Structure formats: C-alpha cells, structure tokens
Amino acid sequence: MKKLDTVPTIALLIGILLSAVATYVSYTLELKRAKESFLFNIEQVQIALSERLRAYELVLRGAAGFYEQSEEVTRKEWASYTTKLRRDGFITEIQGIGFAQYLTPSEVTAFEAKVRATGFPAFHVHPTTPREQYSSILYLEPFDERNQRAFGYDMYSEVTRREAMHRAAITGAAALSGRVELLQEGEIVQQAGTLMYVPVYRSEVTDDSDAGYYGALLGWAYSPFRMTDLIDDIIRGWEQDDGASIHLQIYDGTSSDPAKLLYQSAVENHPLPHHLSANQHFEFASREWLLAFHHKHELKAIGIQRPLLFAVLGILLSIAIAAYLQVATRLRVRAEKMAAQLTAELNRKQLEMEDLEARWRYALQASKAGVWDWNITTGDVYLSKGWYELLGHQPNPNEREYSTWSDRIYKDDHDQLKQTLASIIAHSQPGDDHFENEYRMYNGKGDIVWILDRGRVVERDDNGRPARIIGTVEDITEEKRQLKQLRNAAATDKLTGLPNRLYLHHKLPRLISEVVDKEEFIALFFIDLDQFKFVNDEYGHDYGDAMLIELAARFKQVLRNNDVLCRWGGDEFIAVIKSNEFIHIETVAKRLIEAASQPMTMHDVVLQAGATIGIVIYYGHVPMVPEELIRRADKLMYKAKASQRGTFLVEKIDV
Numbered sequence: 001m002k003k004l005d006t007v008p009t010i011a012l013l014i015g016i017l018l019s020a021v022a023t024y025v026s027y028t029l030e031l032k033r034a035k036e037s038f039l040f041n042i043e044q045v046q047i048a049l050s051e052r053l054r055a056y057e058l059v060l061r062g063a064a065g066f067y068e069q070s071e072e073v074t075r076k077e078w079a080s081y082t083t084k085l086r087r088d089g090f091i092t093e094i095q096g097i098g099f100a101q102y103l104t105p106s107e108v109t110a111f112e113a114k115v116r117a118t119g120f121p122a123f124h125v126h127p128t129t130p131r132e133q134y135s136s137i138l139y140l141e142p143f144d145e146r147n148q149r150a151f152g153y154d155m156y157s158e159v160t161r162r163e164a165m166h167r168a169a170i171t172g173a174a175a176l177s178g179r180v181e182l183l184q185e186g187e188i189v190q191q192a193g194t195l196m197y198v199p200v201y202r203s204e205v206t207d208d209s210d211a212g213y214y215g216a217l218l219g220w221a222y223s224p225f226r227m228t229d230l231i232d233d234i235i236r237g238w239e240q241d242d243g244a245s246i247h248l249q250i251y252d253g254t255s256s257d258p259a260k261l262l263y264q265s266a267v268e269n270h271p272l273p274h275h276l277s278a279n280q281h282f283e284f285a286s287r288e289w290l291l292a293f294h295h296k297h298e299l300k301a302i303g304i305q306r307p308l309l310f311a312v313l314g315i316l317l318s319i320a321i322a323a324y325l326q327v328a329t330r331l332r333v334r335a336e337k338m339a340a341q342l343t344a345e346l347n348r349k350q351l352e353m354e355d356l357e358a359r360w361r362y363a364l365q366a367s368k369a370g371v372w373d374w375n376i377t378t379g380d381v382y383l384s385k386g387w388y389e390l391l392g393h394q395p396n397p398n399e400r401e402y403s404t405w406s407d408r409i410y411k412d413d414h415d416q417l418k419q420t421l422a423s424i425i426a427h428s429q430p431g432d433d434h435f436e437n438e439y440r441m442y443n444g445k446g447d448i449v450w451i452l453d454r455g456r457v458v459e460r461d462d463n464g465r466p467a468r469i470i471g472t473v474e475d476i477t478e479e480k481r482q483l484k485q486l487r488n489a490a491a492t493d494k495l496t497g498l499p500n501r502l503y504l505h506h507k508l509p510r511l512i513s514e515v516v517d518k519e520e521f522i523a524l525f526f527i528d529l530d531q532f533k534f535v536n537d538e539y540g541h542d543y544g545d546a547m548l549i550e551l552a553a554r555f556k557q558v559l560r561n562n563d564v565l566c567r568w569g570g571d572e573f574i575a576v577i578k579s580n581e582f583i584h585i586e587t588v589a590k591r592l593i594e595a596a597s598q599p600m601t602m603h604d605v606v607l608q609a610g611a612t613i614g615i616v617i618y619y620g621h622v623p624m625v626p627e628e629l630i631r632r633a634d635k636l637m638y639k640a641k642a643s644q645r646g647t648f649l650v651e652k653i654d655v
Contacts, residue, residue, distance in 0.1 A: 007329065012322040019314020027307040031275060034295075034302045036519075038276045041246060042293045043582075045235055046282055052234050053196075053284050056223060057174045059085060060198040063097060063221040067200045073099075075118065075139060082141040095182065095193075095226055096147050098140030099200070100155055101219040102169075108134055115152075125152055135165065135219065150183040150224075161195060165220055167286060168197040170213045172205070176287035179252040179260050182224050191226040192262045194252075196285060198222070227263045235265075245297045251290040254281060262289065276301060342462065350459060369472040372405065376425065377467045381405055390475055392444030410440035410448055424457075425466050433457040438476070450480040495545055496552035499566040504574060507564060508626035511576055515620035523585045523617045525575040526633035527555070527592060530610035530645045532571035539605060546602050547609060554595040558588065574630065582617070589613050589648040597646065612641040613648035621654055629653075 066081055067073050082097045103111055108125055115123045115138070125136045135156040140147045155161040164177035175197050182193035200218045207215070231250065249256070250263040256279075276295035281288060295301055370387025374380075379402050388395040391408065409417060417439050424435050437453045455471030491503035499507075511522050529551065536544040548571065555573060559565055564576040577588060596611035614636025616629050632651060640649040 008322040008325040011325050012318050015318025015321055016315060019311055019318060022314055023307045023311040026310045027302075027304070030302050030304070030306055034276060034298075038246070038293075038295055038301070039278065042278060042280060042291070045248065045293075046280060046291065048234050049231070049282065050284060052230075053176075056196060057198070057285065059097065060174065060196060060221045060223060063099070064198045064200045067099060067218065067221065068202070073139075075143075078139040079141050079143065086142075095224040095229075096140050096142060097221070097223050098147075098150075099138050099219055099221055100135045100165075101138045102156075102214070102217045103134040103136060105130070105132065105134065111136065120151075123152055125154055127154065127157055129157065131157065133214075138219070153183055155195075155222075164195065164287075165197050168199045168220060169217050170210055171286075172199055172201075172213075174198050174285045176285035178287070179262055182226065191228040193224055193226055194262065194287075195222055195224050231263045245295055245301065247294050247296055249292040251292065252287075254288055254290055256290060256292055342464075369474050372471050372473065374402070374405075374469045374471075375467070376469065377461065387473060390473060391441060391449070394444075408441050410442065413439040428457055428466050430460070430464065449475055450477045452476045493567040496549055496567050498552050498556075498573075499564070501566065501568055501574075504564070504566045504568070504576075505626065508576065508629070511564070511578065512618065512620070512624060512626065512629075515578065515618065518620060520578055520580045521617050521619045523577045523579065523588075523615055524629050524633045525573075525577070525589065525592065526568075526614045526616075526630065526637045527573040527575065527596075527611050528613075528637050528641065529571035529596065530612055530641075531607075532609060535607055535609070539607075543602055543605065543607065547600065547607055550600050550602075551596055551609060554598070555592060558591045558595050574633075585615060585617065585650070589615060589650075593646055593648065610646045612637055612645050614638070614640055615648055615650045617650060617652045619652070619654045624653065 062085075063081065070077070078099065085097070101111065103125070112124055125134060133156055135154050137150050137153050137155065140150055143151075156165055158180070160178045160180050164175040168175035177195045177197070180193050180195065181190065182195075197220045199213075200221055201216045202218045203216050205213055205216045207213075227250070231248075235248070246265075248263070248265045249261065251257060252260040252262050276298050278293050280291040280293070282291050283289075370390040371382075371384035372387055373382035381402050381404055383395075383404060385395050393408075396404075406414070406418075417437060420435075420437060428435075433456050435455050437455075439451055439453065440448050441451050443449050452474045453471055455469050457466040457468070458470050459466070459468035461467040491499055491506070493500040508524075514520075515522050529547075532544060532547065535547055548567075552565075552567065552573070555565055555575065559575060559577070562578070564574075566574050568574045575588075575592070577585065579585060592613060593611050596609050599606050599608040601607075614633040616633040616636065618624055618629060632653070636649045636651055640647050643649075
C-alpha cells in the first residue's frame with residue numbers, strides 16, 4: 001500500500017518536469033516564429049529598396065537615351081521631359097534628374113561662353129583648379145533655388161563622385177556613388193546623400209580602353225538622392241505595420257562605420273535586442289551597403305504569454321492527475337474483485353467460441369481462401385495449407401511465429417499495417433470484433449500480390465483486450481491492377497503524358513490540408529504559353545502538339561520529383577510546389593519562363609514560345625477551396641500578360 005501511495009507523488013514530479021519541457025519548447029517555437037516574421041519584414045525592405053532603385057535607374061537610362069537620340073537638347077526640352085516623369089509618378093522623392101557634360105581642358109572656355117549666351121551671364125565651371133578632365137552640371141530639374149546651387153559644379157573634381165562617374169563611363173552601366181554631402185543641403189537640416197550616374201555617349205565605343213570610352217562620352221544623366229527622404233518614402237508603408245518596431249541603419253560599405261552612416265530610422269530609448277537583429281548586405285549598381293536591423297520590442301514580438309500559459313496549465317494538470325491517481329489506488333481492490341467475476345463469464349463464452357471456430361474452419365477448408373489464427377498472448381500464428389498455396393510458399397508446420405506472416409509483407413505497407421493491428425488490439429470492444437485490410441505481400445517467386453484480409457476477435461483476456469484473432473486472406477491482385485489502369489487512364493493527359501485536371505482536382509485538396517498549421521506553404525503556378533496560337537495557326541496542330549510535348553518535358557526537368565505538374569487544358573499548365581522558402585518560388589518561376597523561351601527545332605523549323613505565369617502562395621491560415629486558388633492564379637496570369645508577357649506575378653494568401 002505504501003508503494004501505491006508514492007505513485008501520485010511521482011506523477012506530480014513527472015508532470016512538473018514535463019510542464020517545464022513544454023514551456024521551454026513553446027518559448028523556442030515562439031522565438032522561431034518571431035525570427036521568421038522579423039526576417040520576412042527585413043526581406044520586404046530589401047525588395048522594396050531594390051525595386052525603387054531599379055526604377056530610378058530605368059528613369060536615368062531613359063533620360064540618357066533621350067539625350068543620345070537628340071542632336072541637341074535644350075534646357076526647355078530637358079525640363080519638359082523631366083516634368084512629364086514627375087507628373088506620371090515615375091520620380092517623386094529624388095532630389096532631381098540632371099545632365100552633367102564631360103569636358104576636356106580645351107573645351108571649358110567655349111562651353112562656358114555657350115551657356116552664358118543662353119541667359120546665364122555669371123555661369124562658370126567650378127571649382128576652377130586646373131585638372132586633366134572636367135565635367136559640369138548643365139541641367140538639373142526642377143531648377144529651383146536648391147538645385148541652382150549645383151549649376152556648373154564639376155562633380156568630377158570630387159573623389160567620391162569621380163569614382164562612380166568613372167565606373168559608369170568605362171562600363172556603360174549605372175553606378176552609385178559613396179556617401180557624399182549634396183550641394184543642395186542647407187545649413188540647418190542636413191542629410192547624407194548619394195548619386196546615381198548613367199553614361200551618355202555620342203557614338204558607339206570602338207576601343208575597349210578608357211580613352212575609347214571617354215572619346216565617345218558626352219556626359220552623365222544623374223540623380224542626387226537625400227537618403228533620409230529616399231528611404232523614408234520607400235519603407236513608409238512597412239513602418240506603419242510590423243516595421244514600426246524595427247530600427248534600420250544603412251552604412252556605405254560592408255562595415256558599420258559611423259562615418260559612413262547613410263540612414264537611420266527614428267531612434268527610441270529601447271534596450272538593444274539580443275535575438276531579433278540581423279545585418280544584411282545589399283548591392284546595387286556596383287555599390288554595396290550594409291543594412292543593420294534590430295527589433296525594439298523583443299519580448300512583445302516573441303509573445304511570452306503562451307509559454308507562461310503552458311507552465312501554469314501544466315502545473316495545474318499535474319496536480320489534478322496526482323489527485324486522480326490517489327483516488328484510483330483506492331478503487332483498485334474493488335476492481336480486482338469485479339475482474340474475477342468477469343473471468344468466469346469469459347471462460348464460459350470461450351467454450352462457445354471454440355464450437356463456433358470448429359464449424360467456421362471446416363467451412364473454409366472447402367474454399368480457395370487461406371486461413372490464419374493468431375494467438376496474441378503467446379505470439380503463435382497458425383497458417384492453413386490454403387494460405388501457403390495462395391501465396392505460393394511451401395507449407396511448414398514448424399512455422400508458428402508472428403514473423404512467418406510479417407516478414408512476407410511488402411515493405412511500404414508493413415508499418416501502416418502494424419499500426420492498424422495495434423489500433424484494433426487497443427480499441428476493439430465486444431460487439432465490434434470484425435475488421436478488414438488490404439495490403440501487399442511477397443509470393444514464393446518474389447513477386448508482389450495484393451491481399452484482402454478479413455479478421456475477427458474470437459477471444460479476449462481478463463481485461464477485455466483481444467487475445468486471439470482468426471481471419472481469411474484472398475488474392476485481389478487482378479482486381480487492383482484493373483482498377484489502377486482505369487484510374488490512370490482517367491487522370492492522364494493523352495498528349496503529354498502529364499496528369500490532367502481530374503488528377504489535380506483529387507490531389508489539390510490533400511496538398512491544401514497538408515500545409516494547414518504547418519510552417520510550409522504551397523505555391524500554385526498557372527502557366528500560359530505566349531506564342532502557341534501563332535504556331536498552331538502558322539504551322540498546324542502537329543507542330544503545336546509537338547511543342548506541347550517538348551515544353552511539358554522541359555517543365556518536368558525544372559521541377560522536383562515530388563512537385564505536381566499537370567496539363568490544365570489547351571496551352572495551359574498548372575504546377576503545385578510545397579516549400580518554406582519564398583526565394584525558391586521566384587527561382588522556379590524564372591526557370592519555367594526560361595525553359596519555355598528556349599527555341600526548339602521541329603522538322604527544320606525553329607519555333608519559339610514563351611510563358612506568362614500567375615502564382616498564388618497559400619499558407620494554410622485561412623480556409624480555401626482548390627477552385628479559388630486556381631481562379632486567383634489564372635487572374636494573376638492574365639494581369640501579368642496584360643502588363644508584359646514572359647513575366648510572372650505573385651499573390652500571397654496569408655490572412
């Protein structure tokens with residue numbers, strides 16, 4: 001009795017220990033979630049920054065092209081061009097868009113005279129220190145009081161600007177300068193600045209040397225940026241949401257040198273974080289920046305409430321279990337007396353079952369089914385002659401072990417079948433004695449056959465658990481083969497050999513359910529071929545069919561073996577990918593588009609297609625039917641096609 005009294009105490013101690021473990025695991029998971037959210041937010045900043053700088057590069061390339069294609073650009077024409085860009089919303093928060101002319105020493109005097117003749121009698125190139133190469137800011141719109149401070153300034157005279165201008169001139173690519181103080185800055189509120197340059201050439205560059213590039217150089221289209229204005233505008237929407245708790249600093253270069261600080265968000269009096277901080281290297285236009293992020297409210301972001309709830313509930317549950325065990329020990333003696341009475345009743349029923357078993361076995365001897373008899377208590381297994389004949393094995397009377405049957409089960413079905421039998425043994429109740437299973441086994445030739453196995457509990461132990469089970473087996477291999485052929489034919493596209501939309505309608509609900517409450521997501525790609533109708537109309541359906549077969553093979557090579565690819569209809573394909581990395585989805589989309597755009601030769605005719613893709617990413621946080629995912633991806637595809645073929649658009653369904 002004393003031993004029984006120690007059980008509640010031990011249970012209480014174990015419960016408290018498990019509560020501590022659960023609290024720690026919960027805290028670890030919350031920390032992981034907070035880190036993932038933190039990293040996702042800073043990734044959005046990098047994407048937004050890259051897209052905005054790329055947009056400004058395109059604006060400058062447009063300005064450079066405008067200048068190169070004109071014999072002479074007047075100040076009025078330059079102002080009109082840049083005003084239209086601002087009115088159309090292409091440029092908003094940048095300081096301006098300008099043109100700086102490249103000059104040799106012999107050209108400076110004539111250049112100054114020409115500019116003075118246009119209404120600027122005091123114009124001169126400054127600084128006036130003699131040097132081998134000059135430049136002069138000629139146009140900078142809007143030409144307001146702030147930007148007029150830079151009129152005539154030779155940016156090539158300053159080392160930081162000169163490095164970027166030289167890099168742009170000899171590469172033909174856009175170049176971003178290091179940290180500078182813009183001439184437009186006032187004396188009260190100053191911001192760090194940077195400049196973007198795109199070279200403007202008067203003719204083709206025929207010599208790869210520096211002299212060849214500068215010989216063809218007219219100047220640079222450029223824009224000065226006030227970094228605080230630029231970054232605040234880019235991340236304004238982000239800061240209103242999760243970003244409000246994240247502090248950002250941007251440094252010119254790869255180290256956090258205070259002298260190279262380009263930008264920092266508003267500083268608040270919060271302790272520095274320990275877990276939620278990250279340094280990200282950002283590269284654009286051959287310039288590298290260091291983006292330093294840290295969270296200002298770490299405990300709030302991690303969500304400490306859930307781990308504390310686990311601790312409190314775990315302790316309370318442990319106390320309740322200990323109390324329950326205390327009561328249970330007192331009821332044990334009473335239960336033992338009742339068990340003795342039940343044993344007598346079970347013995348009586350066992351005699352009845354023996355008679356029934358004898359009649360049943362006699363009837364099965366005349367059939368083609370095999371019979372097995374499993375004594376769970378001893379582990380002995382009886383296998384009838386028909387059982388051996390059914391599987392093509394030689395009867396062996398000495399084989400009476402459980403392994404005689406289990407060793408012949410097909411490996412992929414073995415674990416699931418054992419779990420099914422364990423569940424039957426654990427949960428079967430009187431009156432619920434029958435069960436039925438289908439699984440595969442190896443026959444005497446080593447081939448795989450399908451088995452229909454029916455069984456019944458014929459004996460139970462003192463606790464009412466199954467102690468003996470008898471069953472029959474039948475060979476259903478042929479029925480399985482025919483059913484599989486019918487299903488495969490119905491779910492396969494005859495032209496490409498890919499699964500069809502019927503297969504996807506059966507597969508997609510299961511994929512959706514697999515990401516619910518998981519850290520993974522599924523991405524559904526709706527792929528539409530861009531030039532397929534032209535190929536059909538121009539060369540005929542045989543060429544169109546051949547193109548579909550070739551592109552189906554290419555798409556399969558891009559995807560992984562466990563990804564789903566089906567032909568939706570006509571020139572439309574759908575791919576479904578399970579992942580936990582968004583960058584993987586973008587990579588797959590680009591590879592699919594690249595695979596579709598590669599030319600193919602058919603009967604000496606070179607054909608080239610293309611693909612436009614709409615992608616829906618589903619995280620499993622909201623209920624969603626497969627048809628809605630497909631509809632959204634289809635709509636995104638048409639939106640991408642209307643904007644620019646051969647691209648993709650992505651929509652995330654999160655909350």
